[in-house]
Amino acid sequence: MPDFDPKQIAAPSGHFIGGRLTPGEPVIDVLRPSDCQPMGGIPDASDDLVDQAVNDAHSSWRASGWGTRSPRERARVLLRWADLIDRHADELARLEAVSSTRPISEARTFDVPFTSDCIRFFAECADKFGGDALPTRQDSLGFVVPEPYGVVAAIAPWNFPLSMASWKCGPALAAGNALVLKPSEMTPFSILRVAELAIEAGVPAGVFNVVQGRGQSAGAALVRHPLIGKVSFTGSTHTGAAIMSNAAQHGTKPVTLELGGKSPQIVFDDAGDIDALAQRILRGFTSNAGQACVSGTRLIVQRGIADRLIDAVIAKAAALEPGPTWRESTRFAPIISEAQATRIDAAVQDSIASGAHALCGGEYFDTAGKGFYYRPTLLAGVDRDSRAVREEIFGPVLTVQTFDDEDEALSLADHPTYGLAAGVHTQDIGRALRAMRRIQAGTVWINRFGRTYDFIIPTGGFKGSGIGKDLGREAFEANFRYKAVLIDF
Numbered sequence: 001m002p003d004f005d006p007k008q009i010a011a012p013s014g015h016f017i018g019g020r021l022t023p024g025e026p027v028i029d030v031l032r033p034s035d036c037q038p039m040g041g042i043p044d045a046s047d048d049l050v051d052q053a054v055n056d057a058h059s060s061w062r063a064s065g066w067g068t069r070s071p072r073e074r075a076r077v078l079l080r081w082a083d084l085i086d087r088h089a090d091e092l093a094r095l096e097a098v099s100s101t102r103p104i105s106e107a108r109t110f111d112v113p114f115t116s117d118c119i120r121f122f123a124e125c126a127d128k129f130g131g132d133a134l135p136t137r138q139d140s141l142g143f144v145v146p147e148p149y150g151v152v153a154a155i156a157p158w159n160f161p162l163s164m165a166s167w168k169c170g171p172a173l174a175a176g177n178a179l180v181l182k183p184s185e186m187t188p189f190s191i192l193r194v195a196e197l198a199i200e201a202g203v204p205a206g207v208f209n210v211v212q213g214r215g216q217s218a219g220a221a222l223v224r225h226p227l228i229g230k231v232s233f234t235g236s237t238h239t240g241a242a243i244m245s246n247a248a249q250h251g252t253k254p255v256t257l258e259l260g261g262k263s264p265q266i267v268f269d270d271a272g273d274i275d276a277l278a279q280r281i282l283r284g285f286t287s288n289a290g291q292a293c294v295s296g297t298r299l300i301v302q303r304g305i306a307d308r309l310i311d312a313v314i315a316k317a318a319a320l321e322p323g324p325t326w327r328e329s330t331r332f333a334p335i336i337s338e339a340q341a342t343r344i345d346a347a348v349q350d351s352i353a354s355g356a357h358a359l360c361g362g363e364y365f366d367t368a369g370k371g372f373y374y375r376p377t378l379l380a381g382v383d384r385d386s387r388a389v390r391e392e393i394f395g396p397v398l399t400v401q402t403f404d405d406e407d408e409a410l411s412l413a414d415h416p417t418y419g420l421a422a423g424v425h426t427q428d429i430g431r432a433l434r435a436m437r438r439i440q441a442g443t444v445w446i447n448r449f450g451r452t453y454d455f456i457i458p459t460g461g462f463k464g465s466g467i468g469k470d471l472g473r474e475a476f477e478a479n480f481r482y483k484a485v486l487i488d489f
């Protein structure tokens, strides 16, 4: 495929309410991350606008009977939506690439097909999972009836705009809810086009809505709205806490929180081929330039292979060339914004000032003022108190710690705040499973690192990395409330 011209990509704008684009004054400028040029603007939804969107969603949900129609009918509509997304894959991949950090090659092969397949997975859940009959006394019958909440609020981050939105839309709509989604103000566009396709597929107007705006205004107004029955959030741990508190104060609504991480990659001496391992470690912390919640940002490696593995990772890191997301050959993504790039560099420089040393990287690529690209960085000389080990940096930064035995490895892997994911690399299955049991994380990958298209595998964090699950049967079931019924006869 040839590179494409970003200027030819028109960004839809406004909110999406009642089944159509709803204009609003574009008060938030949105930049293309690849070169920081303006891409358009979006409104910042006022309390009144959020109120209108949620009320509209609620009355459309009632009037359309979306929550009461047969699950198979809902599934059919959602499957059509997924097919339409596939049919517009090229257009969506370009829009996603220009307006986010996702290189076009990945937007086309991962983000867009992941989005449609995720919706398909949840469409297929619609008539597969329901309530249970319960073992009660012989002269009674007890059972649990799942019911949709009504209107679910979803708040999404910027790092994988479409696929993160699909984690929310798929289960909420398949379970029979209406949805009001607020994308990140930095990546607001691609979901608008996907929303138009939802209507074309037959999702009733008003059942899927998008409101635009800043988190503290539009996002907070959405969370506290009285007709919101449940909140599903993906973003930072700090924001997750604010949302949980807001939801608690305004109706004690249930929340699902997919939050930050600081995931360890534990590599034992017997883990196998160094080159393959180095590639896995590299991908684990440089995919999307490290702007991924599950990034494997802490390498914990056994002393016997540490030097060879680290050298191999450094060699591969040196070969990564940054480039704009609309270039076909780009494999290394830009940083989303100047503010995020500054945060990454500050965390690196601060760690170096407190005793760490950079084995490679530790600085920006020189891109002549066009966008912000940070060199893959390995930091050694760190301990569990170093800022680079403690904090989620959300950039291509890997800390390196060595160990002698299993106990030490697992003790280093344990993080005081986060527990999102972990990688364990060893050919000894007993050791791998012992580690799996002891690691406090919502996902443990053994001899691999990163998510797959296995939507049945739930994702979610322990500790400060979150509450509840996205994906899997768990995410579908979390979009219902459960009514217990007991009949005496």
Ligand code: NAD
Pocket: 155, 156, 157, 158, 159, 164, 182, 183, 184, 185, 213, 214, 215, 216, 218, 219, 220, 223, 234, 235, 236, 237, 238, 239, 240, 242, 243, 257, 258, 259, 260, 261, 292, 293, 294, 392, 394, 420, 459, 460, 461, 465, 466
């Ligand atoms: P963020 O927390 O800054 O923002 C996420 C969303 O929340 C945005 O839409 C933002 O506008 C909104 N928001 C901000 N303040 C709000 C408030 N007070 N009330 C309501 N909404 C508010 O996160 P980000 O910078 O967009 O994304 C990066 C973070 O997301 C990282 O910490 C990353 O680890 C996390 N993340 C987690 C997962 C996961 O599955 N666990 C997946 C992707 C990203």
